[in-house]
Amino acid sequence: MPKVTDAGRRIAIGVDVGGSGVKCAAVDIETSQLVGARHRVATPQPSTPAAVVGVIARLVERLGREAGAPAAPVGVGVPCVVIGGVTKTAANIDPAWIGFDAGRALAAAVGRSVQVLNDADAAGIAEMRFGAGRGVPGTVFILTLGTGLGSALFIDGVLVPNTELGHMEIRGRDAERRSAAVARIRRGLSWKAWSGDLDEHLHAIDRLFWPNLIVLGGGVSKNADRFLPYLTVRPPVVPAQLRNDAGIVGAAMAAAEAKVSSAA
Ligand code: BGC
Numbered sequence: 001m002p003k004v005t006d007a008g009r010r011i012a013i014g015v016d017v018g019g020s021g022v023k024c025a026a027v028d029i030e031t032s033q034l035v036g037a038r039h040r041v042a043t044p045q046p047s048t049p050a051a052v053v054g055v056i057a058r059l060v061e062r063l064g065r066e067a068g069a070p071a072a073p074v075g076v077g078v079p080c081v082v083i084g085g086v087t088k089t090a091a092n093i094d095p096a097w098i099g100f101d102a103g104r105a106l107a108a109a110v111g112r113s114v115q116v117l118n119d120a121d122a123a124g125i126a127e128m129r130f131g132a133g134r135g136v137p138g139t140v141f142i143l144t145l146g147t148g149l150g151s152a153l154f155i156d157g158v159l160v161p162n163t164e165l166g167h168m169e170i171r172g173r174d175a176e177r178r179s180a181a182v183a184r185i186r187r188g189l190s191w192k193a194w195s196g197d198l199d200e201h202l203h204a205i206d207r208l209f210w211p212n213l214i215v216l217g218g219g220v221s222k223n224a225d226r227f228l229p230y231l232t233v234r235p236p237v238v239p240a241q242l243r244n245d246a247g248i249v250g251a252a253m254a255a256a257e258a259k260v261s262s263a264a
Helices: 049-066 102-110 119-130 181-186 191-209 219-230 243-257
Strands: 010-017 021-028 034-042 074-078 114-118 139-145 149-155 158-160 213-217 237-239
Touching: 010 049, 010 119, 010 243, 021 049, 021 243, 034 049, 034 243, 049 102, 074 102, 074 119, 074 243, 102 114, 114 119, 114 243, 119 139, 119 149, 119 158, 119 213, 119 243, 139 191, 139 219, 181 191, 191 219, 213 219, 219 237, 219 243
Parallel strands: 010 074, 074 114, 139 213, 213 237
Antiparallel strands: 010 021, 021 034, 139 149, 149 158
């Protein structure tokens, strides 16, 4: 059970590990509101497991103190497939994460069990509970557009973890090389030109899964009006509502509710 603070709030700590920054906050898991400040430190380079675990341990200790919840559950989202706490892939993070028992290492570093899950799955959990996917039945995708493209699949609100649709092959390469948010900047494309590549990826997803709804998250979702009008894919496509905090909030919720089973 999450720690109940003097203020009566159930608090958990969420951490979102990205290619450039490690972001974290204490979260009131009943409301999704951050409790106190959100912290961000640069991802260590190289982003080896030992270096990143060290950063997370320091941040968690600080957040627990600031929120008055030193034993709050901890959830960590990482850009990796995660099975039973072990990170199985490493896109946009040091390759040493492949086969790393992140759950065990983090638990040893922070002195309590830590829920480790894919970063897009974490963001999806938050969007389904508090954001654009709230109450939506059937098949829903949350796609996070950032350095990579992350995906979270929900069937009637239940997460199917580790879907990795950023790595579908389109035109002979990883789809995220064209449709992730940084792909637009790296390739110097206009919003309209990039939205064509994103649209192609969404059509490929629709042909395979026929979702009821696609939610687009990541920092780029604040510019949704620049590219959503160009999309032609069949299902409704809406911007995420929790924006950049979704990964933090969802990781905290996963920790508080053990949302992802230990076998996942
Ligand atoms: C990774 C995913 C991750 C996504 C967003 C992809 O490159 O393979 O695991 O969810 O980037 O960070």
